Amino acid sequence: MRWKGSRQSTNFEDRRGMSSGGKLALGGVGGIVVLLIGLFLGGDPQQLLQQLQPMGTQTSGPVEISAEETELTEFVRVILASTEDVWGTIYASAGEDFRPATLVLYRDGTQTGGCGMGASAYGPFYCPADEKVYIDLDFNDELRDRFGATGEFAMAYVLAHEVGHHIQKLTGAMDRVQAARQQLSETEYNRVQVMLELQADFYAGVWAHHANKQSEVHLEYDDIRDGMDAAAAVGDDRLQMQAQGRVVPEAFTHGTSEQRAYWFKKGYDTGDVNQGDTFSDPSLQ
Template sequence: MKWEGQRESENVEDARGGSGRGGLPIGGRGLGLGGIVIALLASWVLGVNPLTVLGLLSGGGGGAPVQAPAGDSGANDPGYVFVKRVLGSTEDVWGAYFQRSGQQYAAPKLRVFRGSEPTACGRGEAAMGPFYCPADRKVYIDLGFYDTLRDRLGAPGDFAQAYVIAHEVGHHLQNLMGTSEKLDRARGRVSEREMNAMSVRLELQADCYAGVWARLSQQTQGWRLEPGDVEEALNAATQIGDDTLQKRSQGTVVPESFTHGSSAQRVRWFRRGLDAGELRACDTFSSAAL
């Protein structure tokens, strides 16, 4: 995928110089694509009890957060410029999409931090990977996650990295359209198993929205997917499926505990969005089979 010459978003905030290192991790509504990924990897690599690490994601205590390497904090470093261009692409795509239906798209901010960062959803940690906070309408990312995606999960490539951001922006779309709020209202009124099933549908829809973005950004911005680009995104989706992560961390798969969907489901819904190029193709909540 050719990113050179693409517009850079002005909605990216660089907080790497002032991020703290302490505090509690974010929980509940702030959970995003990378949360389960990094938590289970921390368990697997560091020998920490997976339940302890996963407890952090729901606001529980126990254990110190895993810190990302410091890395380059310059405003012109390639990783920072890259996320600005990807976010700019999502702004252009969704701005035009909403305009066609007579609506105005309110773009999210993307905040790049290191270590830990206060958010309107609680305190975010690098150990959780990228996440979206609906309360302040911001996507948060520690760029060290891309090293994890490449080195630990075997999903290198710029399009795989772009998919991660597009997925989190997909959660922003769900927030704008009221989908996330419906899930929040159900919290506490349904069983944990039912809530997990609803969470899977929410995550798969965000995957599908990422696929729609990939399709429309080609059409509107004049670039073409290069050989291997789609495979990069599909590989990333495969590596962060609940079944793959559970096999890697604990050797067994417990479908009832899935919150993001299996590898095959994530691939299927990303490709559905990519093939259709329409948000209406992403109605996971009405689909009998995922």
């Protein structure tokens, strides 16, 4: 993919010199469960992040950033700018104003604006309370080494997925899912969470569809394949099998590898936001 020299988003906070000075202790659920939910990408940060309690104090000061991380920082800011261009155009075509999300880069841990304490172990996440996407760039190594998702576009997919959650915040879908929590059993709510996550994958595909025409980023066919591979790499079935050697469908919260790759590709193939109503799709009921 071609991105160097393209516009970098200014909706950006760099907190890498303000990481937690202590460790994070897990609350009411087992550590492995919290870790895996975080690595599924997205999750429900209002529920999950509050299960981490900070131990120690916040510290600030200069941090050492390698040339590789500097380039990755530029990359995610370019991708964020591309999502702003694409979604801004989509919203404008519907006669609406688009309110962009803010990207926060941090290390180890950071306080969110309403979703509790964020931790690197969760992987990237979106906090609807402050409309910010939080990423520790070390997750790029996780994508490559743990999940086998290679290529620059793997991280682009991750960011586009989190921006997809921001779109859900703007459309009200995320609030409706939250409101349904008290009326549904755990298994039923997990199924609705899957629909929410797959729609975010779809929105990531919609961005990829329009990126070449509506932003300075240029994608190629291999990039889309990398995106599908990244989506499949973080499927519930694959992660459960890695963690516990078996698959528990009723505990799925993000969808199978096949489902995640399918909805990303559907978004890319159609580019039509109206084709992404996962909540009404018969196959997900």
